[in-house]
Structure formats: C-alpha cells, structure tokens
Amino acid sequence: MKSGRQITRRRLLRGMLAGSAVTVGLPLLDCVLNTNGTAFASTGAPLPARFATWYWPLGLGEDDWTPKATGVNYTLPPQMAPLKPLQKKMNFFTGGQVFLDGQSNNVHFTGLQGLMTGKVANSREYLGSIDALISEVIGKGSRFRSIEVACAGSPRDCWSARPDSGVQPAEISPVALYSRVFGAEFKDPNAAEFTPDPEVMLKKSVLSGITEERQALMKRLGPADREKLDNYFTSLRELEQKLEVQLKKPEPLPSCSIPKPLPMDKEPAVTLSMDAVERADLFAGLLAHALACGQTNVVNLAISRPQSGLRKDGDATAHHTHTHEEQIDPKLGYQPVCRWFTDNYMNALARFVSRLDGIKEGDRTLLDSMVVFAFTDHGAPRLHSVRNYPIITFGNGGGRIKTGMHIGRPGDQVTRVGLTIQQAMGVQTSSWGVGSNRVTSPISEVLA
C-alpha cells in the first residue's frame, strides 16, 4: 500500500538539488568549548526538602473512621492499622471538604480537582496541583523536576499537573523507570572520579539549535498556539537542565545506593488490586533510591484511576461497584470487601513510607527530610461525598512541621491542608484556592 509513495520519497531524496553553501553564524556550540564544569566542591548546604504524593482510590470506606480525639493522643481507626508503627511520624487530617460553589459534582473528579488544585470548575480543567507548586520551589535543581508513576497500566492515572501544561503523563513500567533514572545517564554521586561526559556537552549544544527556531516560529502563530509552543520550550528547558545537572559533579550522598535492575515487566494493563500494589512496591523502591540519590526531590504515585476498576482475585465485581453496592455487614459494622481493598492500600502505603524511613541520612532518615501527602478521591465513596476527606501526611519536612497528630476540622476547607503543606515546603504564598475553597491561613498547630 505504501510502495508507491516509497518510490517517490527515494526519488525525491536522490533528486534534491544541492543548495549553495551559505552559512549563518549561530553560536551553537559555545558551551562545548566552555569546560569549566569539571569540579564542584561540596557546598555543605543542607539537604533539600523532598515531597511525595501517594494516591489511593475510594477513600477509607463508609464506616466511621474519624478519631474522636484530636491532637497527639488519638487512637488510629482500624482502617489505618497498618500505619500504626508510623503514627508518630504522621499527621491525620479529617473533616476537610471541597466546596462546589454551584458547580456540579463530577463524581470521582471534582473533589480531587478542588483538593489538589484549589479550584473547582465544571470543566475538566486541572492545572497547578500542590506537588507542581512545590516542585517549582524544590524540584528545579535536580535531574528530574518530578517523577510520576501509575500502577494500573494507564499513564493518564496521574494527579500531578503543572500550572501551564496540565496533567503530567505517568510512567507505568518499573523497568522503564529504572532505565530512565539509573540507566546509562545516571551519575553516581559517590563516585570518586567525575568527568563531564563530552557526549552530554555536545548534546546540550545541539539542543540549543531547536531553541534558535523559537522566534521565527512564534511570529507565525496565534496566541493559543504560542502558548502551546511556550509549554513545549518549558519542557525542552527541563531536558536542557537535566543535561546541565549531568555536567556538574554531584554532591556526595552517602545514603545513595543503586538499586538492582528489575526483571521484565508484566503485562502493562492491570485489573487486580494485588497486582497494582505489587507494582506500587516496585515503584516505591525505585522512587526511594531516586530521592536518596538526589535524582529528584518530588515524586508522585497513583495506585489507579479514581473510579477504580481494580478487583480482588476471583471476584468479577470491581472495587468501585462494591463501594456502592456492598451492604454494610451489621455485625462488623463495615463493608467487608471494600475494607479488603482499603487494607491492601494502607499496607502498601505503610511499606512505601517505611522504605523512605529505612534510608538513613546522617542521624535521621530520608522520611525526616520530606513530606508524603497521601490522598483519595472521596470522603464517603458510596455517596460520592466531597466532605470529610481523609488526608494522611508523613515526615516532618526537615523539621518544618510537627507530627503525631490528628487534626480534625469538620466543615473546614480541605485546601487548608494543601496551603499548610505548601508553606512548610517553602512555597512563598499566604493564600491558596478559588472561591469558597480559598484559604488565607494555614493549620498553625502543625507548622513548626
């Protein structure tokens, strides 16, 4: 079918007239000649703050999981039992809600839109999530400004969105993530010798050729196309920054060790909750190493899409359907199958956080330098409720927040948690959110 066109192409390639030799001076390779990046003495600067988000689908179930007591002396609800060993390094926020301000509740989406971006809109607009606002501050000096992963096979299962370009596509393959972070381009920060790679220098210079095209292209485009082009060049700039980081001698990081290469990936699409969690564990290992090795300061993990179609082995009905249909067992007081899913996710969350807490950085742990922000799509999933969101954070962000508390604020804007975490992570802002979701003060009792 394409043979006719193939001939045309060959004829064309062979038949092209050689143009006259005109050269235009473009400073394409100026930095190749500039080789002053051979050694960077350790600055002794403090370790950077790090941030992680961890999304699990469909809340904690229907029964009453809100602790009665607030402050440090509270009892964890049974739904969160796997997190018990981490309770002192954790804060549990309850009661926060998303205000719809007359917009419809686009179920499994609108609540997250409000919780993560501070703005509720009828459209599917989703711009500027908490993690992206934070990576703007703490992410730019590292090789990857942020890393997103999704555990159920779809790169669209992601709640991280830059303010200008929208949702980031997530990595769905642990093997691909391994080679992206620890493949040939990885520079061991603890290697005795450091020589800037001439290939990287050359590549950086070559890329500048694309930047040279910008002005000519901009002139031909309308405002909306120019905006898209701006986004493209912002992304290209991140690639250039990645190369710049590779040309600098990294700060030694004693806690950095290189993980073992992973075996083959399984089939990309996942339908069982256990398989998604298994993938989450693989990702957790890689992300922890990536953080400890200074490759990124911000990571985002999502178990699945919000209206989770994941199932328990041998059961034809998916978690989402169970949340609506399963009866609350009168003896147990909860939906037993839904609880199975919640337990599965809380266990995976505990393993994720423990892994971070298991990496020593001096006399503290990696977790102590960061905040993990665990969130979900609905307060009470059976009713698609946007009230009483359970949010769990871990770590004190390098001494920036106090932990060990239950913060119950029934009816408060859930965005206040987002503002508090942003301020703790160094985002210079005194307010966050739009309309009724706008807040102008943080939760002061957790700020150190």
Next chain:
Amino acid sequence: MNKLMKPTFSTAAAAASVLSGWLLAQDVSAAASAPASANAPLSWRLGPGQYRQTIVEVFGPSISITGRFDPEYRQDGLLTIGARTASISASGVERYDELAENIAAQVVDERNRDTLIPCKPASATASDEACARQFLSAAGRLLYRRALTEEEIAASVKLAGIVSQAKHDFYAGLAGALGNMLLSPNFLYVYKTFEPDPEQNGKLRLDGYSKASVLSFFLWNAPPDDALLSAAENGEIHTKKGLRRQVDRMLASPSLENGVRAFFSDMLGFSEFETLAKDPMFFPRFTPRVIDQAQEQTLRTIVDLLVVRQGDYRDLFTTPDTFLTRSLAALYGIPIVDTTDNGQPERWIPYSFPADDPRAGILSHASFVALHSPSGRSSPTDRGKALREYLLCQAVPSPPADVSFAVVQDTNHPVYRTARERLGAHATDAACSGCHKITDPIGLALENFDSAGGFRTTENGAQIDTSGELNGTKFDGPVGLAKALRSDPALTACVATRAVAYASGRTPRRGDAELKRIQAEFADNRYNFVELLREVALSDALFSVPPQATQLVTAR
C-alpha cells in the same frame, strides 16, 4: 429544548421522554462549546500514528520505532480534537528525544545509509557541507511538511558540521542534525498558517503547505507526499480544479486505507484497547493477542465494506461479513479451518455469519462489546452509553452524586440474577432511572455477549432476556438492535459530523449549513463513506480562515 428534540427524536416515545431531551441538549451544548473561539489553537500535536506513519513514509518501514508517546486526550469524541490543545510534557520531551536519537541513528546506520542518504561525503570522518545540505534540506521538507528556509537549512548544515568535526564522523553529524529536526516543534506540531489571498483582495487564505497537511493527515493519516507538496508549491492546490485533482488522487491511493483506519480507530475509541484486560480466570480466551486482533477484525471489516466495496455506511452494523483468526473464532465459539502451522502468525480468513446468527455487524465484535465492558463482567449501561456517545454523537451525563447503587450489579444476588433484573431494581431510584432509560435498553440487547465478547444465553442460570429499545423502536436481541441502529438518522449524521470535526479540528455546530449540505450529499450518495470523505475534503469547512488569522499575517 422541545424544539431541539424534534430533528432526532421523531418517535412519540422519545418525544415524551424529558431525559432524551436533556440528552440532546447536552449534545447541543457540547457541540456549541467546541467551535474555536478567536483564541483556539490551530496547530495540533502529531498523534502517535501520524508520527509513526511519517517515519515510514520518509525513511521506510525498516526503521523501528520503540518507545512511548505522551498520552492522548479525547475531546468532543475525538483524540484528533484533543490533539489541538495537547502540549508536550517534560517527560514527553525526554521520550521524543530518545525516539529522535534512535531513529536518526538507524537512518545513518551502515545498513541504511546507502539507500536513505542520497549522496556520499568526500570523507566519512569529516564534515561535508554539500552532502549534508542535500540530505537535510530534502528530509527537512518532508518532516516539516514545507520547504525549509535558507536560514533553517544553513543552521542545520552547520550543526551537522560541528558534530561531524567533534566526533570525526560525517554520519554522526547528520544524525545530530536529523535528531534535532525530529525533536523540533516544526515536526511535532502541524501548523496552520495563512497568506493574503490573491483572488480576493484584502482576504486571507490558508497557505498551500497548510492545506496539503490538512488534506494529507485527513485522508491518509500521513504527511503530504512529494506530489502534494509540489501542488502546494506551484499553487495548484489553490485552484478548484487542482484541489479536486489532488483529492481524487488521494482517494484512489492505497494510502486511503491507512486514513480510513485511523479515522475509525479514533471515532470508535480504539485507543482504550491500550489499557484493556480481562480476568483470565473468567475469560481465558481473551489473550493479549485477541485484544490486538479484535481491533483488526473491525478495521478489516470497515475497510472491506467502505473502501473496497464502496458500500453503505449503515451496513457496517448489520453486515454478516467479517474476517476472523483462529483465536478470535475460538473466542466467539465459531469453528473455522485455519491450516496455518502452529507457531506461525495466524491468518485472517473471510467469514460470513449465517442469516439467523445473533452476530452481525460491528456491534457484535469484541471491539465493541468487550471494549465497553469492565474486566470482570459485562455492563449494559457502559455499552449503551458507548453506543450513544461513539456512534450517535450523543452525550450521556455522568452518574449523579449522593445516590446509592445498591443491588445493581450484585451478581450473587439471590433474587436479581441477571443484569436486566438488577438494573430493573435500580431503575426504581428516580435519580438513576432517567439516565439508565437511555442507556440500558440498548445495552441489554447485547447481553448475549459476555464481557470478553463470547456468546451466552444464560447468566447465573437464568435465561437472558435481550429485548430492548432505541429511541422508541422496540426490538429483540443484538440483530434487532443493529437494525434499529441502522435506521436511526443520528447514525449517519454522527459519522458525517465526526468526519468534518476530524478533518477540520473543530466540531461543527448542529445547525451549521456546510455540515447540513455534507450530510445531505452523504444521503444522496447512498451513504458511501469514500464520497463523504470527498465532500469533506472539498468543502469550505476544511480551509476556513479563523478571525485571528488577520493579525497574524499583518504582524508578519
């Protein structure tokens, strides 16, 4: 709202349904919001299929493309519309860069360079400006879909020279410059640009290159070939006769099949296959191979009926003719004879279902009934919603908040054993019943097909009742549904609307005069899909000049 209901919902039953009216209103508002505002983007991000096809067209099929692309997003029913607003993420640039380096390395590889590079350098270990210029300007014209400016060629040649010198390798230099082209927004985005129209004083027109790209990606899902670029360069594309000549040529080309496949893959939502899986415990025959073959079965059926036989679009939904492989036949429970040796790729065998078979038309293919089912069991609601949205261009609202879904799909329910019984119980909830009335009676007629597309007559030991209703027409079973769908005027109106939207990048308004004309021509041509493509390709909708173009050209 009632005024709007009349054109599509002519039956009394539908007219009486408030919800149907609301459904239509949703559709209208969706279409009304879609047309470009003055600031809508005109360019689009090259889709994965368009990227791949470009590499095939320019460098041949031996270049392998491994790697993933930024995900696509559906808007107004099409990924093609979503591509208008798609940006390229930071990780996307990383991926495009890897692809670019990989492709460029293959092009200059010793195995390929003699066929793909039209000249030999004076020395393989040094730069050669003349040869680099010859290759880069030719490849650039095909990749950027326009002739490169002298400045662009010079910059690219210079870059190749610098890398060649640094690496003492002429071909490494070419690869560096080519890699940049493949990462450039000039390649990754298809731009629409404008110029003063010499025929109409003071007016603008889409320039020739932009017209060539619009036509080519519409009809071939591929970049313009040399003849089309030449028609852009010599002005032929701007004349009525010249345009017609090019469109005729493109419709007669074997590449049309590629374009038709791409259009229906988009319209039928086949990108969702990427994340489709079924529980092997329940559906052991639904293997990854079957997933690939399910799409191929439908695309082959479409190409055969619409392109090869130039048939009636409506017959796609009732035709007994299709193509099967051994694996698909096993899934469907059909005995076919395939003499292919074990271990060899399975062959595609033409197959016609008997007249009384419940399988007929593409609705009975796994590409519909399995694609629109959850991994563990079938969902009449999902299938009904998919039929309305994908095939009739009607929007079905999301479920409301604060409603319990109790009993609906409790497959172990002691009383409500079949999906129909469970949905019936659910339908008593007023907040739910409205929407389910427009989806479930469609989906229930397809309940003979399980979540993976296999055939069944019972569910949990109870006989499945497949009676259903579509906009007031009652029927029984999948064949009845297919016939009702075939005679629904929204079916043909929808595909025509999608074709215009797919080609122009904008969903036309419902009352749009040009759309109405195209729909009428489609009917006059007995719903011949290739003729529909011709009408759209020659229509004013395709090359229209948006208001913001004026300032662009004056600014330039």
